[in-house]
Amino acid sequence: MRPCSSTIRSPAVPDAPGDDASDWGLLEPLAFGSGSCALTGDDAVLAALIAVEAALTGAWADAGLAPAWLEEIASSLSGARVDRDALRRGARAGGNPVIPLVAALRDYTDRERPGAGDWIHRGATSQDILDSALMLVASRAIVVVADRLDNLGARLADLADEHRGSLMPGRTLTQHAAPITFGAKVAGWLDGVESAIAALGRIEPPVQLAGSVGIGSSFVDLTGSPDAPAALRAGLAARLGLADPGRSWQAERSPVTRLASALATALGALGRIAADLLVLARTEVAEVAEGGAGSSSAMPQKRNPATAVLIVAAAGRSPGLLSTLFSAMASADERAAGEWHSEWQALRQLLALAVEASEASAALFAGLVVDADRMRANVDLTAGLIYSEEVFSRLTRDRGRAEATAMVASAIDGPTPFAEAVPMELSTATTLVAAATVVDAALARRAARLRKRDAS
């Protein structure tokens, strides 16, 4: 993967060379070092567009529908140089960047071998190329995201195991409710990460190839063969390592929304973990801290949980983008008049956010400082009241609900400290055993998934 930003340029303002860059990451702190630019940036999309055109050209040769020398041309396409501004100008005029790209690639290949340009983009429509290219970008990005989530899952599994005995307050609706362990909380985070891994694992990004109106008629006309559309689509899929969907999805966008839902699920899981950590990092709670926490521009003593904050921000941008993509489903005609075009940036941004948030979450946990002593101390903040559910449950078991209710109420309201007012020892035994069960189950589910994965 090519790093975005290897060579440092750009004395920022006056005569910057990178003039066509509308977004180089200034407002996207998590992008830096995350690989999102290399995976999903415009250069990556452009490379994917060229790769799709090259694969299509190669697929013609693979299917025996084109001369043998075409294979070489197909391979050379990745070396083609195209002018960014020409692409942008052509996209503005024609409605998408594939139109000018095809012209540039034909020029390039005709120069390589006269007539070769005839085989570029042969039978395809712009949407075939752009849809396939974005799925190619997606297929690479979700592998990275899933891999990072899996590594994060490994870290969470270890953390859950390590802290199976670290008692802490369970909090509901912001209030201390009953004790849990930090291990059990981490196991819940792991559940979210595993759900996201599963969601991403169900995605098999498909190619798109069906010509101007989705039935592949141009391929039939160009070859005289009714089998050509399916053969070329299968060949394209094979060359790109994408799935062959067996159909066109130019106007049936569930492949996009499924992918988007999986990405939003990943962002949701990571955002929730970060939101949870932010509570634990509050000055008054202080049960966790970010290792290399962010400095403040104004307050020298402050150590901000900057990475968790930025993950929450990334997750907060996901639902709006997801809604844009679902709104785009409702298009008419064989190809849409605007809905499709509204997908591109929304999908790319969701991909980038998932790449960024997964990297940031890994970094966050790599440096996370857990203060188990403070957790234990916080359990005792309410002088035993946090055990009232346990007391109530055990009294209910032994004496019935009415008596239990009365005894607990009297202990809570009475002058004696709660711990002394109740007719039993307050014990952490139940919490520990219940929480350990939760941890064990989460670890077992993960282990089972890994076994299944490794067996396949």
Next chain:
Amino acid sequence: MRPCSSTIRSPAVPDAPGDDASDWGLLEPLAFGSGSCALTGDDAVLAALIAVEAALTGAWADAGLAPAWLEEIASSLSGARVDRDALRRGARAGGNPVIPLVAALRDYTDRERPGAGDWIHRGATSQDILDSALMLVASRAIVVVADRLDNLGARLADLADEHRGSLMPGRTLTQHAAPITFGAKVAGWLDGVESAIAALGRIEPPVQLAGSVGIGSSFVDLTGSPDAPAALRAGLAARLGLADPGRSWQAERSPVTRLASALATALGALGRIAADLLVLARTEVAEVAEGGAGSSSAMPQKRNPATAVLIVAAAGRSPGLLSTLFSAMASADERAAGEWHSEWQALRQLLALAVEASEASAALFAGLVVDADRMRANVDLTAGLIYSEEVFSRLTRDRGRAEATAMVASAIDGPTPFAEAVPMELSTATTLVAAATVVDAALARRAARLRKRDAS
């Protein structure tokens, strides 16, 4: 399932005068006759809440953790009568409707058998009950939706087959592009419906049972057994016919967002079909019409495609609701302080919209009038220009791209009608064969799914 209608009253709410109805369907035209009220209305949710409490009570008995007579009490709960206003008042005070419901059910059971109330809601927290109840409502609703989609799929399959020879203009970006058949268009609609069926088929709504802080400690305290949480959860699932997720999802909301994504996928597929139909129904296009189309309050001659319009409207409300549910993922603590509460109506409304839109789509297609002659006539609107891609493709095949480009451009721009200016007969043969392949593939995919379903 109890119908929501003017004559049959809710057994659960015997003496409510019903005046507290904020929404009885005035602004929800598709609700009427769709079953959405009976499946997802407040009475249905209330019945589900009671069913969950009954099932939990029964699960205690099933697990051998409660006296044998409890079984009978559990069965009787569905006969309990609760006061709507008391529920509403209690929900306002406590934050959710389970709190007052439990009080009412305990009163009821204690009257049936003194002390029986002790076994109601035993060990559970409000969220356990409401989450499980909404999943119970969902499990019933998605069966109905999937069933309707399947019937719609059958109708679409027939229609695609019937119209495999019905030539019509393929339209892209609002313009005639190249010919297709109505059969191929319908096959594309079928793809969307099948995608939605598949998405719904992957959903197995789970129960939720984990007590106040998600680790089931109350069940351990109440029984002395570390196995009680899992046993009761499994028992609850078995009684309700829901999945046992093997864990708590009080704070890990991917089960909700997965369900919501599937519902939004269904609404997106139906919305897209309706949007496509609205284009075909335009006065100038006139290729389809709704059978019993809507009358106008002002224009006596008008036959509005009212059902398609309402389906588009239903689909248009889905992305916003979906975004609300994904936003709710990012909560902190063991149970959320607001995010969870924001899910209830959004999820219920998505369910209702899916029930309504699937019913309306079936009704729409039951009466759809297809005018194949008009489709064929529209193909000829541009005096042959719609065949220019075909001409271009065949010329490219035979003479190369440069010559093809020049010849087609000259034919388009020249004084002679296009059909006469090109050196070949304009033919529909390619379109018909390519479109038939699309239809066959779609029907084959559906048939394969049905075989697989019936075999399992």
Next chain:
Amino acid sequence: MRPCSSTIRSPAVPDAPGDDASDWGLLEPLAFGSGSCALTGDDAVLAALIAVEAALTGAWADAGLAPAWLEEIASSLSGARVDRDALRRGARAGGNPVIPLVAALRDYTDRERPGAGDWIHRGATSQDILDSALMLVASRAIVVVADRLDNLGARLADLADEHRGSLMPGRTLTQHAAPITFGAKVAGWLDGVESAIAALGRIEPPVQLAGSVGIGSSFVDLTGSPDAPAALRAGLAARLGLADPGRSWQAERSPVTRLASALATALGALGRIAADLLVLARTEVAEVAEGGAGSSSAMPQKRNPATAVLIVAAAGRSPGLLSTLFSAMASADERAAGEWHSEWQALRQLLALAVEASEASAALFAGLVVDADRMRANVDLTAGLIYSEEVFSRLTRDRGRAEATAMVASAIDGPTPFAEAVPMELSTATTLVAAATVVDAALARRAARLRKRDAS
């Protein structure tokens, strides 16, 4: 205004048993007692629809375009009885509830006086009536919301004044940053409430009246007068107390989105206050508590901040609804094919949520318990570090930034307690004066608005 309650029945819907209620508030805890049902429920919308038809009928008479006896008919319309199920059935068939309502009202008036039905809905289209009715509902609801916000503002102003000396930690990115006062925090809440009041104050809900295609041609045909459309629209506005927009907005929906943005602003302001309160109410922070806080179904000791939680939930549903309404702007034609229909529930729900959240916020503050001693104690949690910005600023002023940085860093990192390690007394004086300035300014802005309002 008629309350939605268990005893008072709707005059407009006399014999409906109410069993067709899909939503009577079970999942909407804040609705209870808030007036949202009476203001925005289906009965209120139905009453508004009838009121608009009555006003239009009256406007014909007012303009001298109808016989004098029509005035009496117009007045009697509010007594018409319409069957809920007939409305729902007719709305399903025709696409909106106005069509069957008009039929019912014509029947009613023809029975009152033969031929009178001719004057009902004369020249109008369904959208004229429904748009005007929803604006009528909105105009009543936003008066209530604005009034409640104003009362809340009064309470906040008092609270800010009262606590201008109540020192507390200022928190940023979850961490103690520098001291503020509770008064200053409340002043910031007041800013949000005042912004919302201003946003609502800019809304003047307009009537809609333009006939089938938005140019009022039916009114010209019915009267022979080109001035009739404007005259009737003005008359309708006058009778309903709504604004005359001077134009049709059937297809130009900015009146709806402006209203919706103002409602979302109000919900955002209230949601932010509630979110802030939830932090202050955390067990570890404990600076505020809800008075009659929510009980828990499982934990006897717990006092949940249930009202704040429900306000956060209400605010969390607003952005998705707002996005639905903005999406509906992009319709084609003289009247939309679905986009308009998707607005109804989204707009009504935003109105209801604003009514509910404003009532709940008032209730919350009426009972809010503020613990100024705990606030002061929390300031001292970090042993003086919270004053480090002040120390740094004063050292910078006196000795320059470099020396200040070094001294503060050394004091933070050194072995001596921070308060002793720095060469000055830690003082709250600056905080108090700066915070008081903030409070004074907020109170002055509010006072200026009130003066301006009372003067007009």
Next chain:
Amino acid sequence: MRPCSSTIRSPAVPDAPGDDASDWGLLEPLAFGSGSCALTGDDAVLAALIAVEAALTGAWADAGLAPAWLEEIASSLSGARVDRDALRRGARAGGNPVIPLVAALRDYTDRERPGAGDWIHRGATSQDILDSALMLVASRAIVVVADRLDNLGARLADLADEHRGSLMPGRTLTQHAAPITFGAKVAGWLDGVESAIAALGRIEPPVQLAGSVGIGSSFVDLTGSPDAPAALRAGLAARLGLADPGRSWQAERSPVTRLASALATALGALGRIAADLLVLARTEVAEVAEGGAGSSSAMPQKRNPATAVLIVAAAGRSPGLLSTLFSAMASADERAAGEWHSEWQALRQLLALAVEASEASAALFAGLVVDADRMRANVDLTAGLIYSEEVFSRLTRDRGRAEATAMVASAIDGPTPFAEAVPMELSTATTLVAAATVVDAALARRAARLRKRDAS
């Protein structure tokens, strides 16, 4: 303002130098030539950040709180060169790009004059700078957008006037309903543009300056003066040409959501016009065409309405971004832990989309081809049925509703052509007069606004 894209670089893929550009416009066709990059791109934001720091530095001098030589330093800041990668690295570590920027600017100024760096960012917090900078960017962008909308309005006004006699079908719910004129339709578009101009005109982007916790205490400490916060804020506003809000809005985000609502209103108005045009441009309707319409990569004869399509796409992305910004209102504490950070890109993208869509709309109308003959011919498509409302209205006026209903129904259903079956001449007179009234009113509203603007 420096154009984005002046020098052409970027041999696309392998060893591209522009490596840090995640987005240079490949997927944003409307950006090209629109000025969005120069107005809202990262370089523009960076320049704004530096401008805000410079203005703050200058404000210290203006207020007499700093040495006189500081004025010169402030002026020189715009010449500072900052390294993009250093900014990105620092933003990743600290949570926002202001932190590293301040370090770079201090280095720069200390080199210019030792000790000068002490005066950079003095008393401010990162959010002060970034909020003010984004408002500075916004203030420039909305001037451009409003100016373009005003020019578009002028064009629409002319077009409405020109086509006040161009009869065309009025369409509702996709069906011919009654005749209108193209002038009246354009007048309705003008209404939307004028609404957007008004919405933007109400926005006065404010500066933000309040220090770390929003009460300006650092400024008091640094100066010893309680008046310093207000004085510096006023000075900052004056230097930047932004409004002085008289308060901090670090945690009260209605200034952001107001701005965003106005931008979404503009995008909604433009998206609606484009959606309407797309219907008129349909092959079967053919009443308008884009002048230099988009070519197709597959179909040589096709002229796509590419600009309208891209405007619809831009408008389709707005509601999701708006929902993100409204969601961000609900933050806690004195400065938010993620919500604020989620605003940056959403706000910037809304600004860019508004800049782009307004430019594209102007371009579209500059080249729009209107076919008034085709409009007139389309009126006659239904053999007179489009006049049925008129006939019905006139019959109702003369003979009452019952007889009118019967006569029209019989004319519609009977064997005779409608035009002959009705007892009157079908006339366009009413349509023309009613439509002209609509046009006149719209032009008058616009003229009144312009007079008011020019008078002020």
